[in-house]
Amino acid sequence: MTATNGPLREILERAHRVPDLAHFPGVDEINQRLDDLTEQHPDLVTRRRIGTSRLGDPITMYSIGDGPEQALVYAGVHPNEPIGFWTAIRLAEDLCADASFRAGCRWHIIGNIDPDGTRLNEGWFDGPFNRVHYTANFYRPAPQEQVEWTFPFQYKDAYFDRVLPETLALMQVIDEVKPTIAVSLHNTELGGVYYYVSRELTGFVDELHAIAASFDLPLDLGEPETPVVEPYGPAVYEMISSKAVYDYVEALGMPTPNDSGSSSSAYAARHGTVSLVAELPYWTHPSIDDQTPTESPYQQVLAAAADELESNLRTLDEIFRAARPYLSDDSQLVRGVAAFLPYLLKRPERERRRAAEIDPERRATVAEVFGLGDINRSFRLRYGGMLLRSLDGEIARGSASAALYPPAKRLRAVYAEWQAEARSLDEQLHTVPIKHLVGVQYAATLALLAAVRREAP
Structure with missing residues (x-):
C-alpha cells in the first residue's frame, strides 16, 4: 500500500478491506443484497422507491447516515459498467457496520439506476473475464437512452428534453437532496485509471494518483476519452461537458450533436454539488502508461x-x-x-x-x-x-x-x-481483481468528500 498520511490513509485502509469478488452482481442480486441490509438494520437504512424503469423494474434508493452533509452515489448510469454495483453495496454495508463512519453525512445510494440495460449485460457478469466473452455479451444503450446523458440540455441550436423515466427519478432525487457530493459510478474497459472531477480541489489530484498506486494500478496516460476535456493533472480531467463537445464539433465545421442531453454532473451543479467519476479498467496492458x-x-x-x-x-x-x-x-x-x-x-x-x-x-x-x-x-x-x-x-x-x-x-x-x-x-493483458477495482472507486468516493470538507468555509 502506498505510504500516505491522515484521512487518506484511513480511507485506503478501509478500501483495502474489500473482500475477494468473483463476479459482478445482476439486477436481482443487487436488490436482494441491499434489501437484506435494510431488513437487518431497519433503524439505520431508509428504503424508498424513487421510480420505475421503462420495462417495469422498480428503482430504489437506500439512505444511511446522520447528516448534515448529503452524499449521492448512483450505479448503472451505463449498464455495461458494473464495478459500481459492488461499490454501492460495499459502501452501504460499511455504513451500517460503523457508527463513526456514517456520522456527519447522510449517504443516499442508488444501487442500479438502469435495470433494463443491466439485464442485457448479465451474460458476461459471471465470466470468463476476457474481451471475447465480454464483448459478445455486451450492451450499451443508444445515447438518447443513457441515464447519464439524458438530462435536459439547451445550447445554441441543440435542444434535448426527452428525459427518460430513470433520468427523471435521478433528477428528482438531486433536487430533493441537493447533495454536497455526487458520485456517478462508471468504469472503462481496457487501459489505466483516470478520473473526472467537476472542479479543482486542493491536493485532490495527488490523492487520486495515490489511490490508484496503492492498488498497483497504472494511470491511463494515453489518448484521453475525448479531446474536449482539460486536464487538472495526469489522468485527472474536468468533467465532460455537452457544451464543450458542441463547441468543439462546431469549430471543426461539422454537424453539431443533437441526439442526447446533458450529464448528471451538469444538472447537480445547480446545487453547488461537486461531482466525481472514477474510471477503472477490467484489463491493463504494459503500454498504458508508457510515455516513451x-x-x-x-x-x-x-x-x-x-x-x-x-x-x-x-x-x-x-x-x-x-x-x-x-x-x-x-x-x-x-x-x-x-x-x-x-x-x-x-x-x-x-x-x-x-x-x-x-x-x-x-x-x-x-x-x-x-x-x-x-x-x-x-x-x-x-x-x-x-x-x-x-x-x-x-x-x-x-x-x-x-x-x-x-x-x-x-x-x-x-x-x-x-x-x-x-x-x-x-x-x-492483466485482468485486474474485482476487489481492487471496487477499492479504487470506493476510496476515490470517500476522498472526494474529505477534499470538499477541507475547502468548506
Missing part, C-alpha cells in the same frame, strides 16, 4: 487510426443496412446499433481534421499508439457484438426473413476475425 516517444509522428498515427476505424464501421454499417428491414423495432440492441453507427461514423473525419492541426514533428508515445489502436478494437468488438446479437436474436425467434441470413453469415465471419485478433492479445 516512438518514431511515429502523432499526426500520422491519429490519421491512420481514423482510417482503420472508418473501414471497420463501414463494414458494420453495410451489414446493418442490409439487415435493418428485417429486425424488430422494439429491441434495445437494435436501437443501440441504429444510434451508434451513424454517431461513430462521424468520428473518423473529426479525428482527421484534428490530426491536420497537430505539429507534424510531434512524436506519438507508446501509450498513445496503443490507446488509439485499442479504441478501434473496442468499438468493433462492442458494436459488432451488439449487431450480431440483434441478428441472431431475430433468427432465434423462428420467423426471420430469408433475406436476413446472408448479412448474418457475413457478420459472423468478420466478427470471428476481430475476435481472433482480440484473443491473440489476451496473453499481454
Whole structure:
C-alpha cells in the first residue's frame, strides 16, 4: 500500500478491506443484497422507491447516515459498467457496520439506476473475464437512452428534453437532496485509471494518483476519452461537458450533436454539488502508461487510426443496412446499433481534421499508439457484438426473413476475425481483481468528500 498520511490513509485502509469478488452482481442480486441490509438494520437504512424503469423494474434508493452533509452515489448510469454495483453495496454495508463512519453525512445510494440495460449485460457478469466473452455479451444503450446523458440540455441550436423515466427519478432525487457530493459510478474497459472531477480541489489530484498506486494500478496516460476535456493533472480531467463537445464539433465545421442531453454532473451543479467519476479498467496492458516517444509522428498515427476505424464501421454499417428491414423495432440492441453507427461514423473525419492541426514533428508515445489502436478494437468488438446479437436474436425467434441470413453469415465471419485478433492479445493483458477495482472507486468516493470538507468555509 502506498505510504500516505491522515484521512487518506484511513480511507485506503478501509478500501483495502474489500473482500475477494468473483463476479459482478445482476439486477436481482443487487436488490436482494441491499434489501437484506435494510431488513437487518431497519433503524439505520431508509428504503424508498424513487421510480420505475421503462420495462417495469422498480428503482430504489437506500439512505444511511446522520447528516448534515448529503452524499449521492448512483450505479448503472451505463449498464455495461458494473464495478459500481459492488461499490454501492460495499459502501452501504460499511455504513451500517460503523457508527463513526456514517456520522456527519447522510449517504443516499442508488444501487442500479438502469435495470433494463443491466439485464442485457448479465451474460458476461459471471465470466470468463476476457474481451471475447465480454464483448459478445455486451450492451450499451443508444445515447438518447443513457441515464447519464439524458438530462435536459439547451445550447445554441441543440435542444434535448426527452428525459427518460430513470433520468427523471435521478433528477428528482438531486433536487430533493441537493447533495454536497455526487458520485456517478462508471468504469472503462481496457487501459489505466483516470478520473473526472467537476472542479479543482486542493491536493485532490495527488490523492487520486495515490489511490490508484496503492492498488498497483497504472494511470491511463494515453489518448484521453475525448479531446474536449482539460486536464487538472495526469489522468485527472474536468468533467465532460455537452457544451464543450458542441463547441468543439462546431469549430471543426461539422454537424453539431443533437441526439442526447446533458450529464448528471451538469444538472447537480445547480446545487453547488461537486461531482466525481472514477474510471477503472477490467484489463491493463504494459503500454498504458508508457510515455516513451516512438518514431511515429502523432499526426500520422491519429490519421491512420481514423482510417482503420472508418473501414471497420463501414463494414458494420453495410451489414446493418442490409439487415435493418428485417429486425424488430422494439429491441434495445437494435436501437443501440441504429444510434451508434451513424454517431461513430462521424468520428473518423473529426479525428482527421484534428490530426491536420497537430505539429507534424510531434512524436506519438507508446501509450498513445496503443490507446488509439485499442479504441478501434473496442468499438468493433462492442458494436459488432451488439449487431450480431440483434441478428441472431431475430433468427432465434423462428420467423426471420430469408433475406436476413446472408448479412448474418457475413457478420459472423468478420466478427470471428476481430475476435481472433482480440484473443491473440489476451496473453499481454492483466485482468485486474474485482476487489481492487471496487477499492479504487470506493476510496476515490470517500476522498472526494474529505477534499470538499477541507475547502468548506
